[in-house]
Amino acid sequence: xxxDSTTAPTELVFxxxxxxxxxxxxxxxxxxxxxxxxxxxxxxxxxxxxxxLGGSKRPSDLARAFQVxxxxxxxxxxxxxxxxxxxxxxxxxxxxxxxxxxTDAGRAMRADCIARLAPVLAAVLSATGEAAFAESLAPLxxxxxxxxRMRD
Numbered sequence: 001x002x003x004d005s006t007t008a009p010t011e012l013v014f015x016x017x018x019x020x021x022x023x024x025x026x027x028x029x030x031x032x033x034x035x036x037x038x039x040x041x042x043x044x045x046x047x048x049x050x051x052x053l054g055g056s057k058r059p060s061d062l063a064r065a066f067q068v069x070x071x072x073x074x075x076x077x078x079x080x081x082x083x084x085x086x087x088x089x090x091x092x093x094x095x096x097x098x099x100x101x102x103t104d105a106g107r108a109m110r111a112d113c114i115a116r117l118a119p120v121l122a123a124v125l126s127a128t129g130e131a132a133f134a135e136s137l138a139p140l141x142x143x144x145x146x147x148x149r150m151r152d
Contacts, residue, residue, distance in 0.1 A: 016143075034116040038083070039109065042076050047085060047110040050102035057100050058091065067151070085109055 028041050035044065049065065050057075057065075063073035077100055080086045085106035091097035125133065 020140075030120045031113070031117055034120065035113050036109070036116070039113065040076075040079075043080050043085065044110065044113050046076060046080065047102060047106050047113075050086075051107060051110055055101075058094075058097055059088075059100060062100065080106070083109075 031044070032041050035041070045066065046062065049062070059073050059077060060070050062077075063070045066073065077086060077088060081088050083105070084103055087101050087103050088098050089101075091099045
């Protein structure tokens with residue numbers, strides 16, 4: 001779809017964001033239905049963040065990355081630590097701070113969640129076609145990168 005004389009460019013952007021929001025809602029619900037008991041989408045996204053970007057992070061950095069409060073992120077991490085999904089240790093550079101890293105169990109949990117979602121992903125792929133995903137990936141990545149820069 002392209003903007004024409006009847007569709008303002010900002011309306012086009014809104015419509016795209018609206019579709020992305022609906023897709024996020026539907027895919028998130030599908031994901032939560034197949035995740036292991038006690039695993040939440042919020043916890044999965046933290047694991048996915050670590051697998052994608054690596055390293056260790058302060059809880060405040062994670063909160064900023066996910067655009068949630070530090071209290072919300074701390075609560076999520078406190079639910080993940082007893083499950084062995086993340087390790088929370090003192091920050092060597094800040095006596096009061098803490099650092100969070102993903103554990104091997106956290107990596108395995110992420111892989112398990114994705115494997116459980118595989119049938120849903122396969123059904124969507126079959127109904128939509130691989131080309132739609134291949135063609136949309138680069139523009140979606142550019143939109144995400146732009147929004148990331150605007151956030152900072």
